[in-house]
Amino acid sequence: EPEVTQTPSHQVTQMGQEVILRCVPISNHLYFYWYRQILGQKVEFLVSFYNNEISEKSEIFDDQFSVERPDGSNFTLKIRSTKLEDSAMYFCASSEGKAEGEETQYFGPGTRLLVL
């Protein structure tokens, strides 16, 4: 069964450093997403991406964040200058489309980011 994959599974970084989280969405999916989940809290939407551009973003997704699809398979989330409060699990997800029946999102296993 096709699945979303993410690397690395864990990342520890110093405050102020840049991190890049990587995702490989399901191959025939067209929409890609990033979410975060701070420990003990709910899953929060960050951004959605379609046709090589951002289609929606939340208030959390400020200028410190950027996304990119550098090639035909990878989808990346970059945090330019990490803060302590960026420590969270980051999930990538993908969906076939937006129409009814296509909009179900499938999640990767996540990258646990710890900012020291």
Add this chain to the structure above:
Amino acid sequence: RKEVEQDPGPFNVPEGATVAFNCTYSNSASQSFFWYRQDCRKEPKLLMSVYSSGNEDGRFTAQLNRASQYISLLIRDSKLSDSATYLCVVNTGNQFYFGTGTSLTVIP
């Protein structure tokens, strides 16, 4: 007001019990609805989509009441493996909004 509200529980039920989870959403324009399951420190996994007519998948039944903006999940004949957090998810304006989740523990 929160987009999606769920009773966080925890629900502790014996094996074989029937348990129901409820969820309300605030935006009447919300388009689609889902229940996801999340095991500890794992990713959310789709349990089932929720349709207006209600839908059933084995021991799981989901209902949607658009007038009351209310979604439910019923689990019959609970198994130990059902222990997890159940997330109510609402698609509004092409954004997925998650509830905080309801924790279920099925006890032998």
